[in-house]
Amino acid sequence: MEYRRLGKSGLQVSALSFGSWLTFGNQISDKTADELMGIAYDAGVNFFDNAEGYAEGKSEIVMGKILKSQKWDRESFVVSSKVFFGAEHKGPNRMGLSRKHVIEACNAALSRLQVDYLDLYFCHRPDKQTPIEETVWAMNTLLQQGKILYWGTSEWSASEIMEAISVAKQYHLIGPTMEQPQYNLFERQKLENEYLHLFKEHGLGTTIWSPLASGLLSGKYSSGDVKDTRLALSGLEWLKDRVMATEKLKKVEALKKLAEKMNLPVAKLALAWCLKNPNVSTMILGASKPAQLKENLTVLEVVPLLTDKVMESIEKIMGTKPVLPPF
Template identity: 40%
Template structure:
């Protein structure tokens, strides 16, 4: 397992991060989730990403319990705040000072930890002054409850404004967490250049396009039983945008490229996002421990330029590149 720096900071993280969105506390039983976390540790992963909104806090609880007994200093723990939590009242969402302060305390309690390494704004909050949000994050850093601050799915302009305020407040934003894959490249035109300028890295989610780039979904055939596309607890909804016949057909064209590199298609998908030097880590989840062992084989893979071109040609016009697809909700949803 290889490490990369997170933004223009001194923090090193594993280039593959274990994330527990859509799994812990919802799709898989807690004992299986714990086995997956231990498999990640065995594979050399020390960086873990979660959020307070995942399974309404249950994901943080499962992760904290699974990591109990591990040397805290040897782990990099990420969590997030923004989406509705708890009873989902009017102040249980967003990036107000009240919700951020209560959010970090709740996350630390569920994780059974004194601090997190990275605390992230899960979306941009149009209803709270950005100055209020940044000031609250600065106080959390000074209190030692979070060592670094990041954001998720912010536009280039939002990153610039946020970073300027953060530096005035005595800290820096070190990362952005966007969706990014060979099929979803909306950050490349604006967000990545802005992040390089600002000293921020990408912590990318869904490098396998919700599993579509694994190649298991075949055009003209029903989704495999037990797959995300058949999950009624949120998985089917999140993957629906990629379940297009043209997309599925083009993904199958990647098989010979993966074979030439000696990789499974899922490993090729993860390795592809890691070719972008602004990507610090790829978030990968798992519903079975053996998936973790397979995914980590993407670490350290170098894809030759001619095969990167071949991937572009195979996926063709089914790649989404529109920068406007980077967006946060206009209003909070309780």
């Protein structure tokens, strides 16, 4: 396993991490979840990603039971939660980024995950109803209490992150360390354009999610059939429509041919491409089957095969590179 610093912080995270979105407490059994986390940990994965909104809190309950039963040294792993969407019960003050919800959600996550502190705590989305100043102060309070070690954002705009950094500097508080954006061969704007100033000037770390574009870049949807996949889950029609766009499927087919020439599964080519970006601190893998996870955990071996020529071929196929401003 390779370990990378989380931005300019001193924290080292495994280049490959493991997340529970859509699987724990929903798509797979608790026994399978236990097996998957064991496989990841044994391979050197030290970061496990979660959120209050995943399976309405059930995902964190499942992960908490696993962490307790595995008896891993607390120093050997990094665990996260995210606040915004609420857990099982929705309603006023049970969602968003108010001081009340940020602090109560943290306490609830600690209870579900059965840990004394969260290594990483993310604002899962920006909250237009709450001043960023209030959220920064709430996060700083949790840091001072030792309930969280680092805080960050997920799917915030660069200007929103900059505002949080500015507030923290103004009041001598600790600002955001990391952002969790979607990043893959289809979604590149934030990481390759919008955040460049944040990487260069502020040392922002990233914990990227959906490196396979919800499975599209694994090639498994090429036939258009979503049976027995996460896209068949009730309530995910929005994701299915977004993933299954015809133009995207054509690009995946062309990418698959390039991967076959390199004797690689297309998924590993797509994952290795993400890891090539120096601004990726860690890439969150999801899995529902042990064999699938074991295969993807070997992707670091593929990164050296991505020569300049291969990267050019990928760009030609995808045509998704963001256009940078001229200045």
